[in-house]
Amino acid sequence: MNNSYWDYPEPAYLKDTENFLNKFIGTWKYQNGNEQFKIVLKKKLKYDYDGRYSDILYGEYQYINVSGQILVNTLDKIDIPMDESYHNITGATFIPNNLRVKCNDCSPGEFRVESFFDDPDRKGLIGTGVIFRYVNPTTIKVLIIGSKGKVLESETDNLPDQLRVPSAEYTMVKQ
Known part of the structure; x- marks a missing residue:
């Protein structure tokens, strides 16, 4: 948990020996009035990152805004056979409480898990x-990190520059 993924030689396998990632597996839901955010997470053992292996989380999500409008729903893709990296949530980097986005509520030595979060219509x-x-x-807390308005230059002009899920921390309950 304390080392960088790239600090390990090929072929290394960063195995979740303590089953820390298992705590996140399942269906999670946030609700505040009409606003709803649902995430389904699964675990993949020994995912191959070009000769380096790691246990990862992957998943899909649905977001309904305060007006009750479904803005994004990828939940139907969770069971489609595909490479796990093609899911809209993928990866598992262990981060301590004082890195990336500092966690003031975390206990000393507490780890969190960071993954990629994609919006399928905002590539x-x-x-x-x-x-x-x-x-x-x-209960888990889910912090969505937005794009800060940056889009790859190689992408088409005039693309939206924000996720449809607002950047915020969501307290989610297991369903």
């Missing part, structure tokens, strides 16, 4: 991600 956004924090068996 090319730079810097998007999600940080998962385990609270207890029925």
Whole structure:
């Protein structure tokens, strides 16, 4: 958990020996009035990153805004056979409480998990991600990191420059 993924020689396997990632597996839901955010997460053992292996999380999500409008729904893709990196949530980088986005509520030595977070209709956004924090068996905190308005130059002009899920921290309950 304390080392960088790239610090390991090929072929290395960063195995989740303590099953830390298992705490995040399942269906999670945030609701505030009409606003709803649902995430389904699964775990892939020994995912191949070009000769380096790691256990990862992958998943899909749905976001309904405060007006009750479904802005994005990729939940139907969770069971489609495909490379796990093609899912809209993928990866598992362990981050301590004082890195990336500092966690003031975390206990000393507490780790969180960072994954890529994609919006399927907003390809090319730079810097998007999600940080998962385990609270207890029925609750996680999910921090959505937006793009700060940056889009890859190689992408088409006039693309939206923000995720449809607002950048915020969501307290989610296991379903």
